[in-house]
Amino acid sequence: MQATCTRVIIISSGKLVADNTPDGLQASLSGRNVLLLSLKGGQDGAAGKLKALSVIEDVRPIPSMKSGETKLRVESVPGTDIREEVFRLAVSEHWTVLEMIPETQSLEEVFHKLTAA
Secondary structure, three states: OOOOOOOEEEEEOOEEEEEEOHHHHHHHHHOOOEEEEEEEOOOOOHHHHHHOOOOEEEEEEEOOOOOOEEEEEEEEOOOOOOHHHHHHHHHHOOOOEEEEEEOOOOHHHHHHHHHOO
């Protein structure tokens, strides 16, 4: 649906609960930006250094199926794009960034949140 529509309208129990673009709807409900970050090597101190940034609210390790890779879920304070700050820290610490993927909610997840009674 996201590839074909430019506007989403959600009606629940006879009431309009959402009217927005798919991207706008997903962003309005998340509030926080979340990055899934993969770093080359065992970067044991990476989580602590990321947490020290003022724009970061939480950092959690993610189990990796690949050896020699550190995976982290990095969450921002509400309303903040953290990609640039994370990139600058990675450069200053000489980390090799393998992936930096924004985590988004599917429209189905958004629909369930808006229509849950």
